[in-house]
Amino acid sequence: MDLDIEAIKHPAIYARVSSEEQVQGTSLDDQVDKCLKQAAVYGWIIPPERIYIDDGYSGASLERPALSRLREDVRSGKVDLVMVYKLDRLSRNIKDTVNLVLEEWSKEHRVVFRSVTEDFNTNSPLGTLIFSILASFAHFERDVIKERTSNGRKRRFSEGRRAVGRPPYGYDPGEVNGTMKVNEQEAKVVRRMFEMYLTGMGFMQIARILNDEGIRTKSGEAWSEKTVRDVIVNRVYLGEVKYSGQYGPGSHEPIIKPEVFDAAQEIRRSKNRVGGRASGSPFLLGGMIYCRNCGSMLHTQPETVSRRRHKDGSVYYTVNRAYYQCGGRVKKGNSFCRAGYIDQKWLDAVIVQRLKERFLPEIRGGRYLEELEEEASRYVQGIRTKIQAVAEEIETKRRAVDRWISAFENGQLSPEKFGNRISELEKTIDQLSAEKEMLEKHLEDAKMRKINVTWAKEVANIIERWDLIPFQYQKQIVRCLIDCVTVWKPSQGKGKHKSQPEVEIDIVWNRSQETLPIGDLPIN
Ligand SMILES: [Zn+2]
Incomplete structure (x- = not known):
């Protein structure tokens, strides 16, 4: 201060x-x-x-x-x-x-x-x-x-009225401030949203269907993953009101039955457990994958659902799979870059496979660990050799100093010549000592590299349990192990999602060997 x-x-x-x-x-x-x-x-x-x-x-x-x-x-x-x-x-x-x-x-x-x-x-x-x-x-x-x-x-809360804000989708404001009455038309949509969710659709899919039907949110906007989620988790539809984090009985009519609401929450929890759509972007490589052709970051296009009609008028839905796409092409068009779409599930799976190949000893035949150990010991040995050489040189210079001193003492040298020579030698010795000190520090660092073997074992341990790891952790782990990925896939015509043998993938591994976010992982 x-x-x-x-x-x-x-x-x-x-x-x-x-x-x-x-x-x-x-x-x-x-x-x-x-x-x-x-x-x-x-x-x-x-x-x-x-x-x-x-x-x-x-x-x-x-x-x-x-x-x-x-x-x-x-x-x-x-x-x-x-x-x-x-x-x-x-x-x-x-x-x-x-x-x-x-x-x-x-x-x-x-x-x-x-x-x-x-x-x-x-x-x-x-x-x-x-x-x-x-x-x-x-x-x-x-x-x-x-x-x-x-x-x-x-x-207002204690009287069962809404404490803050406007009523959510499905309700209109009542006569008294904070009370709500059911908006029948919207309530129907809310019930349908819960039904769709119970049949296994994701928030995004539900949003797409509502938008295709021209249904809009309370504020007149298109539905999004978030606004659908807000509906599915909102206890107001059970007839409750919220005030500073707690719920209490509301004075309004419920729209959703408790068993329906509870079933929806159960689904949501199970999706969170397996790391599904609920945890942010569903793309394992979002933000870290680049087009090799033009250097642009790849955009991610989530799965979408289209509503279609059979000839007899009955409705059906088709799913358009999620994909990665060159951002340069998206923004500047075909003439800028002709990179093709890459199926998300396919590419994510390839990257996971590469992780396994690199880090799982049984796939690598233990080579990765051996390589690390060999590399570490080679490095340590190299530094030791250098330190030895420098130490010998320092010793040589010291002996030279001794020789000059005895020559001076024997009266064989003028004081000027002696002074110059000695200060030159002392300077060299200082420089060599500094170099030796630096090398010794490097040696300490190199010895620390031994820890990396432990690290690699830890990584292998994690990769082995990959499918048990929640998606948001998988994403973090990928970001610890991989710097970035570059891909190239020439654009092609039809049947683009059938197979991807022609995609070229380069992984730039992160060599800093960061600690993985395993501290709070729900695995052992
Ligand atoms: Zn490109």
Whole structure:
């Protein structure tokens, strides 16, 4: 902190409670006590006449008796530091606080302002100051808003009304604020969404079907994976309302039966377990795969469902499989790059297979570990040889020094010649010693490489259980083991998803051997 404790001669404390807070018990004694303790740490003694207390005054205005006295005392130089327990004690208004602290006190009268709980001084560099002050403002402005609204929300919640926001899809606002009535048309869609989900469709598929039918969300937008998910998990459809993380009985009519809702949640949990669609992008290689032809990152196109009609008018759905596609081609067209689509499931499976080939000893015949060990010991041996050579050279130079010294002692050399020669030799010896030291450090590092064998075994352990690992972890693991993947597949006409023998895949392995995110993996 840049606070110059010695320079402070007349520190003061300001404390305030509003009449509301008096009831709730943010006590003045507490505030003053905390400030006095902090002052004691700095060795300041604050006399009673420099403790300014506004008891029962709101922070909304600066018109407060003790604050006015404090400002007057600052003006006449009787105070050189103002301490508060928390910034919002001074004011609940951003503009007022900035004007008072920065303009009036800090700039005009060189008075330092300090908040005990927010740890900043107004004499620290301006950047830090503004940052911390603004951060605190954002913080206490939220508090003020919360203070104002939470009482009303609590009451609405206890009465079974919605505490916040507009009704979700399926409901319209009721007569009384916070009540809801069923919107029959939307409720039908909600029930259908649950039915579709129970038949095994994913959020994205459901969104696609609704969008194809021209059904829109409450805000008139197309359905997305997220908005469908929001419906499937929303307990409001069970007739419940939510307030600050907990649910309670609502006054509105339910749309979904508890057994349907529970079945949907069970499906969702099981999908999460096997690492399905629920965990972000379903693409194992999203963001790390590039077109070898043009260098663009490949885009990911998730699975889509098309709604079609048979000749007899009955509806059926077809699934378009997910694929990776050259981003350059997507943006700039065929003339820029003619890379073809690559089936996602196929490519992801190939990469997993390559991981297994690299890291699983039984597939590699144990070669990867052996190679690592060989490489490590070759490296260590190489450094040892170099250190030996340098040490020998240092020894040679030292002997030379000895020879020159005896030559000088025998009167065979002039002092100038001797001095020059010796300082030259000493310089070389210094350089060689530095080189030896560096090599020794490298040797230590190289010895650490032995750990890599352990690491590789750990990786093998994980890869062996690949199919048990939740998808979001699989993605992380792939990113630890692989730097990036480049692919090339010439564009082709029909039957593009049948087989992909002509795709060329290059994996750039991450050689830094990072620790895998296995700490919290649900496997042993
Ligand atoms: Zn390309």
